[in-house]
Amino acid sequence: MNVGLLVTKEARRAVGDETLKSLFENKDLVYMAELGDFVYSDLRDNEVRSLVILGDAGYTLKDEIEQKTGISPLAMDNLPSEWVKGKSVKYVTALLQAYVSKASQSDLAYRVQPVHTKNVDRRSLLRFKFYQYVPYPVLAEQLHIEREINRTVELCPKGALSKTPEGPQVTKPEECSWCGYCSGSSYLGYLENPTFSTTQFVEFVNKITSIYGPSKMLFSCKPVNVKEGVFPVILPCIAYVPDAFLLASYAAGLQPMVYLAEDCRTKDMGMKRMNEMPSHFPGTNLNIVKITSEKELEIAMNTPVPPMKIREIPLDLIYSRSRRRSLLLWSIKEMSKEVPLDEEDEVPSSFYVTVDTEKCVLCGVCVRECQMLVPQIRNQGDSITLEYDEYNCIGSGRCLRSCPEKAITVKEKVKLKEMRKVQFTKSVVTKCRYCGKPIGSFKVKDKVSVMLNSMGYNTQFVDVCNDCKQKELTKMWLQRIGVSK
Numbered sequence: 459m460n461v462g463l464l465v466t467k468e469a470r471r472a473v474g475d476e477t478l479k480s481l482f483e484n485k486d487l488v489y490m491a492e493l494g495d496f497v498y499s500d501l502r503d504n505e506v507r508s509l510v511i512l513g514d515a516g517y518t519l520k521d522e523i524e525q526k527t528g529i530s531p532l533a534m535d536n537l538p539s540e541w542v543k544g545k546s547v548k549y550v551t552a553l554l555q556a557y558v559s560k561a562s563q564s565d566l567a568y569r570v571q572p573v574h575t576k577n578v579d580r581r582s583l584l585r586f587k588f589y590q591y592v593p594y595p596v597l598a599e600q601l602h603i604e605r606e607i608n609r610t611v612e613l614c615p616k617g618a619l620s621k622t623p624e625g626p627q628v629t630k631p632e633e634c635s636w637c638g639y640c641s642g643s644s645y646l647g648y649l650e651n652p653t654f655s656t657t658q659f660v661e662f663v664n665k666i667t668s669i670y671g672p673s674k675m676l677f678s679c680k681p682v683n684v685k686e687g688v689f690p691v692i693l694p695c696i697a698y699v700p701d702a703f704l705l706a707s708y709a710a711g712l713q714p715m716v717y718l719a720e721d722c723r724t725k726d727m728g729m730k731r732m733n734e735m736p737s738h739f740p741g742t743n744l745n746i747v748k749i750t751s752e753k754e755l756e757i758a759m760n761t762p763v764p765p766m767k768i769r770e771i772p773l774d775l776i777y778s779r780s781r782r783r784s785l786l787l788w789s790i791k792e793m794s795k796e797v798p799l800d801e802e803d804e805v806p807s808s809f810y811v812t813v814d815t816e817k818c819v820l821c822g823v824c825v826r827e828c829q830m831l832v833p834q835i836r837n838q839g840d841s842i843t844l845e846y847d848e849y850n851c852i853g854s855g856r857c858l859r860s861c862p863e864k865a866i867t868v869k870e871k872v873k874l875k876e877m878r879k880v881q882f883t884k885s886v887v888t889k890c891r892y893c894g895k896p897i898g899s900f901k902v903k904d905k906v907s908v909m910l911n912s913m914g915y916n917t918q919f920v921d922v923c924n925d926c927k928q929k930e931l932t933k934m935w936l937q938r939i940g941v942s943k
Contacts, residue, residue: 462506466513486562532567552670601625605854637724638698647782697731709789741799801875809853817865824857
């Protein structure tokens, strides 16, 4: 997506022309200019679809740009001049490049539909503008995973979410408070913040670490004055921040700080989400800094950055079916390469499955039911094995409810040592007595034999494959016809 950069005269003096020129190294930046009346036609001519505004511009300018160019207000980032004043060239370059990279991934902003404005000011009345764009969550792609759909809908405190054929969506945007709690507390993150999606997060973090190195990342619901080495992101509410963002920030080389301002418009949901966030990176003593006052914020910004290794977050992680779950697992894996993790520590939003090997007959029902592909049945020579990839379990309980033998239990609050592939049940493969083709486990064969005997049925074909069974039954039928003749 084409990105434009507009700077105020004050911000231009603070940054310097040489630093601004260097920004054109970013392939997504197609237009840059100082603010003036001519920029509207330039933005249209250069087909700019997202915008970074450096300097104190205010809502009025965004409104003008939206009216004259069609650029969505949700695809515009306004960076205060204070963020760049007195900062090093390295910091300013990293900050602006990060915001340009973030803006290049603003596709979701254009999926947001305008809603009727509740408070119409004189300016809007004169323009007959009775709508506004609000950052309510949008569905990034189709979702058919039952657990994630149900959880996301249930999380909404306003009842503004509904199930649709594509997945959970905000069907009552005028009732949505856009606190983002439904997105931040979900397991996979299919419902995204249109102003700071998972893709934008990855682009933002990678750009900062590649230019500036180890530093701090501040998630805040309002603009605040920041110090050198602190990179701010402004969200509608910090309830939008998922655990995966916090852990991935640390793994990439940025210490995460979360600031809930006193005047946050949805403070209750922000506090609820903050209390759910992990207090530290699992298995380490690296704290996730949670801030609720300006005094705490000042102290946190002056605290030295802990020693961290720089890593690039692979963008393909979030294109898998697990999305943010993959990002969280990548963070733990990468951090384990740097420091030994306390394996007794718990991992947030994780579940652990156990299978009673005495009851399990390797029927494979759990494999067919799980939408996260956690259980797998593997054939290894003359044996068959049931494995559970505990990393990806989100506690849907589909395997638990569908197991005919009641052999499965699921627990929450998983320890790091339990986040692994577990082999539960192993059995010898039953082979067709005619052709030798594998047809299942001995446990299934024995179970079927017992069931058929109890109902008075013949068990002579329990160890025969379907093809051979059809052949043998055909022979028997022909012989019977021959006898009758």
